[in-house]
Amino acid sequence: MKRATEGRVLISPWVTVLTVTCWLLVAALGSAQEAKPTQQKPQTVTFARDIAPIVFRSCSSCHHAGEAGPFPLVTYGDVKSHARQIADVTRKRLMPPWLPSTDGPKFAEDAHLSGHDIAILEKWVDAGMPEGNPAEAPPAPKFASGWQLGQPDLVLRAQTPFTIPASGSDVYWNFIFRSPVNLSRFVKAIEIHPGDKRLVHHANLLVDRTQSARRQEKSPGSGFAGMELQIESESFDPDGHFLFWKPGSPPIVEPPGFALRLDPENDLVLNAHLQPSGKPESVEPAIGIYFTDEAATRFPVLLQIENDRALDIRAGESNFIVTDEFTLPESVQLLALYPHAHYLCREMRATARFPDGTEKTLIHIPRWDLNWQAVFRLAKPEPLPRGTTVVMNYRYDNSSGNIANPNNPPQRVTAGNRAVDEMAHLWLQVLPDVQPAGQRDPRMVLQEALARHHIENNPADFEAHYNLAAMLEARGASEESVQQYQAALALRPGDATVENALGAALLSSGQIPEAVKHLYAATVARPGYFDAHYNLGIALANAREFARAAQEFTEAARLKPEDSGAEANLGAALAELGENQKAIAHFRRALQLDPQNKLARENLDALQQTP
Amino acid sequence: MFRANQLGRSRRGIFCAAVFSLLLFVASEACPHASLPASTLAEDLDGKPVDAFALSHGRVVVLLFVRTDCPISNRYAPRLQKLSEKYRGKADFWLVYPDREQTALQIRAHLEDFHYSIPALRDTRHALVRRAEAMITPEAAVFDSSGRLLYHGRIDNWYEDVGRSRARATTHELEDAISAALLGQTVTPDHAAAVGCYISDLK
Numbered sequence: 001m002k003r004a005t006e007g008r009v010l011i012s013p014w015v016t017v018l019t020v021t022c023w024l025l026v027a028a029l030g031s032a033q034e035a036k037p038t039q040q041k042p043q044t045v046t047f048a049r050d051i052a053p054i055v056f057r058s059c060s061s062c063h064h065a066g067e068a069g070p071f072p073l074v075t076y077g078d079v080k081s082h083a084r085q086i087a088d089v090t091r092k093r094l095m096p097p098w099l100p101s102t103d104g105p106k107f108a109e110d111a112h113l114s115g116h117d118i119a120i121l122e123k124w125v126d127a128g129m130p131e132g133n134p135a136e137a138p139p140a141p142k143f144a145s146g147w148q149l150g151q152p153d154l155v156l157r158a159q160t161p162f163t164i165p166a167s168g169s170d171v172y173w174n175f176i177f178r179s180p181v182n183l184s185r186f187v188k189a190i191e192i193h194p195g196d197k198r199l200v201h202h203a204n205l206l207v208d209r210t211q212s213a214r215r216q217e218k219s220p221g222s223g224f225a226g227m228e229l230q231i232e233s234e235s236f237d238p239d240g241h242f243l244f245w246k247p248g249s250p251p252i253v254e255p256p257g258f259a260l261r262l263d264p265e266n267d268l269v270l271n272a273h274l275q276p277s278g279k280p281e282s283v284e285p286a287i288g289i290y291f292t293d294e295a296a297t298r299f300p301v302l303l304q305i306e307n308d309r310a311l312d313i314r315a316g317e318s319n320f321i322v323t324d325e326f327t328l329p330e331s332v333q334l335l336a337l338y339p340h341a342h343y344l345c346r347e348m349r350a351t352a353r354f355p356d357g358t359e360k361t362l363i364h365i366p367r368w369d370l371n372w373q374a375v376f377r378l379a380k381p382e383p384l385p386r387g388t389t390v391v392m393n394y395r396y397d398n399s400s401g402n403i404a405n406p407n408n409p410p411q412r413v414t415a416g417n418r419a420v421d422e423m424a425h426l427w428l429q430v431l432p433d434v435q436p437a438g439q440r441d442p443r444m445v446l447q448e449a450l451a452r453h454h455i456e457n458n459p460a461d462f463e464a465h466y467n468l469a470a471m472l473e474a475r476g477a478s479e480e481s482v483q484q485y486q487a488a489l490a491l492r493p494g495d496a497t498v499e500n501a502l503g504a505a506l507l508s509s510g511q512i513p514e515a516v517k518h519l520y521a522a523t524v525a526r527p528g529y530f531d532a533h534y535n536l537g538i539a540l541a542n543a544r545e546f547a548r549a550a551q552e553f554t555e556a557a558r559l560k561p562e563d564s565g566a567e568a569n570l571g572a573a574l575a576e577l578g579e580n581q582k583a584i585a586h587f588r589r590a591l592q593l594d595p596q597n598k599l600a601r602e603n604l605d606a607l608q609q610t611p
Numbered sequence: 612m613f614r615a616n617q618l619g620r621s622r623r624g625i626f627c628a629a630v631f632s633l634l635l636f637v638a639s640e641a642c643p644h645a646s647l648p649a650s651t652l653a654e655d656l657d658g659k660p661v662d663a664f665a666l667s668h669g670r671v672v673v674l675l676f677v678r679t680d681c682p683i684s685n686r687y688a689p690r691l692q693k694l695s696e697k698y699r700g701k702a703d704f705w706l707v708y709p710d711r712e713q714t715a716l717q718i719r720a721h722l723e724d725f726h727y728s729i730p731a732l733r734d735t736r737h738a739l740v741r742r743a744e745a746m747i748t749p750e751a752a753v754f755d756s757s758g759r760l761l762y763h764g765r766i767d768n769w770y771e772d773v774g775r776s777r778a779r780a781t782t783h784e785l786e787d788a789i790s791a792a793l794l795g796q797t798v799t800p801d802h803a804a805a806v807g808c809y810i811s812d813l814k
Contacts, residue, residue: 070680070681070682080812081813082808082812083812084809084811084812085773085808085809085812088809089773089774092772094773094775095773097774166689166726167686167689167690169778198682276686277682277685277686278686278687278689279685279688279724279725279726343778369775371774372774400781403771403775403776404775404777404778405777405778406778407778408777408778408779408781
């Protein structure tokens with residue numbers, strides 16, 4: 001009699017890939033609007049003719065009711081009553097907030113104000129802020145209230161609002177939106193309403209495919225603190241989208257084919273940077289989701305170049321440089337960049353060194369400011385042919401001369417997730433060129449090369465070992481995969497996720513006793529870990545320890561009563577133990593859950609034919 | 612009456628005429644009523660005229676210039692409140708709202724929102740603005756027991772510029788000035804530029 005506990009059918013290990021902080025957002029290929037400098041006029045500078053066009057274009061999108069700007073700048077009266085302030089902050093280039101210099105490519109939301117515009121603003125203030133002829137002013141911009149993209153197909157609200165204390169340092173809080181969909185859907189846009197926009201500096205939305213962030217909540221729905229997020233995502237499914245909110249940025253609709261997939265088990269996690277206002281404030285974010293019937297056909301990928309290991313900045317060091325170089329193994333189009341560092345960073349630059357030896361600046365931020373970090377989408381995709389080296393260069397100032405220094409007096413600073421630690425990350429959103437059929441997925445090629453690069457930079461890079469292992473496993477390189485998981489485990493002994501993944505890899509390569517050992521360790525390290533119980537059940541069944549296997553499948557089925565695989569395997573183990581009636585019940589239950597469950601069907605048929 | 616230039620502060624005076632010749636920028640903005648005699652009358656939230664100096668009976672006077680809609684001014688609320696509690700009975704603290712457009716009703720709501728228990732004045736004629744040589748919200752001014760301006764300017768160095776702040780202030784000019792005033796000492800320097808919203812934009 002055929003038993004499902006033998007053979008390939010059972011082996012469906014649940015594997016996870018770790019990624020540290022993914023930032024997702026929509027890649028738009030639209031072209032940027034070039035801000036045209038206002039024509040110089042010999043006459044007196046007036047609001048209507050000269051100032052209104054600058055303000056409406058560069059200020060009003062944040063400075064209107066309900067937006068992040070603390071006061072509106074929409075009418076003559078509004079602008080006049082902040083005129084000196086406007087001249088001052090534009091002259092110092094504090095406003096509009098825009099970090100990149102003009103030496104890189106053009107970005108889609110370029111908010112850079114020209115020197116000419118700044119001079120005009122100053123002139124107008126000096127002239128006593130005349131209004132001029134209102135008929136000459138362009139029409140005041142109109143802003144839709146509520147959802148900018150119209151009523152969403154699905155609106156999610158934070159389960160528990162977060163209260164920001166009246167004073168103290170900035171706060172980083174994570175809100176989990178639990179399994180928003182009950183069947184797999186494609187998403188063309190996500191509009192983030194972060195709560196009171198005056199309080200939110202920026203927010204990143206991450207797709208958590210394995211509900212891994214929930215483990216960080218004290219109680220379900222409470223949310224949790226933390227500047228950086230580590231989430232686990234399911235076996236190699238790189239989420240090539242940035243979902244980012246900053247003040248004034250319009251929500252973006254994905255171009256055709258670029259949809260994001262959401263599955264029933266996925267959570268969305270909003271990582272928000274919040275600033276105390278002087279009184280206790282409640283922040284209650286909401287998210288609007290817009291579905292599309294059009295499946296994803298274009299798959300961008302996020303590449304994280306980093307060299308955190310090089311971050312060891314002694315107190316007082318004012319010019320500390322961190323660099324990294326990564327050579328692309330595939331030709332790609334660069335769609336967007338997300339530079340990320342904390343408070344000590346002063347300046348960053350990324351350059352492309354092309355195979356012909358020429359170089360091009362991809363982004364240059366001469367005065368880094370964490371508060372205005374953003375995803376910078378290119379106005380036009382930049383082709384980076386195979387063999388192009390992306391070079392990142394970050395400069396840090398850990399002296400007391402850096403007012404953003406969180407430590408006073410300065411302290412030695414190394415890499416880490418807290419605001420007082422540092423980071424040297426550059427995320428690239430790239431779209432790999434279309435490959436001829438039969439070639440390896442270029443995303444895998446890119447990520448594998450990147451993981452190897454990270455390990456070269458830092459042999460103690462846990463995520464890199466783990467991710468490399470998962471990718472190797474996915475392409476059938478079992479032996480090296482096991483080695484890489486072992487390297488990851490050595491860096492985090494007893495880690496439940498790694499124990500499970502290593503166990504599953506050992507199981508795939510037939511090393512059953514070793515697999516049992518690690519899978520058992522995973523169940524001990526994290527009680528209630530479905531994947532580990534399920535995989536341990538399979539390993540035990542392979543070792544012909546059916547009684548123990550049945551226990552593990554029972555536990556798996558208890559943890560996830562809707563899982564037909566657990567039920568089918570439980571049935572198979574019971575059948576091996578001669579408990580045919582019980583086995584039949586479980587096969588039937590599996591088939592109720594999933595009528596396509598081949599394992600349950602075949603075993604049930606076999607059992608029912610047995611006298 | 613005290614004249615600023617008697618303390619060797621020749622570049623600044625409380626009379627607009629003097630200011631006018633030296634600091635055109637201040638004169639044109641902060642002294643729209645240059646012909647009126649200098650006064651320290653402001654009004655309380657019931658519209659009654661109040662002279663904070665006359666009421667001080669020789670105590671140190673601290674004026675705190677704030678606005679309801681200035682984010683930096685608002686972020687200072689907890690520390691201003693705390694400071695006023697620390698020196699209660701020793702120095703008279705007043706919140707001064709220089710924006711003519713902000714009504715008593717709005718100000719009452721603001722006090723409640725930000726948990727202020729410091730008494731508030733509306734300085735619609737900018738009499739206190741001139742007396743304190745205030746240019747920014749938030750900005751503080753400390754007067755000694757005889758009503759002499761000892762210090763005016765920033766509260767501390769939390770903000771270096773709009774949108775650029777330290778995690779924590781490392782110098783505490785206002786509190787230093789209050790301590791000095793209580794000991795009858797002078798304050799050097801007697802001014803440090805504040806960061807926030809320009810009072811001169813208020814018309």
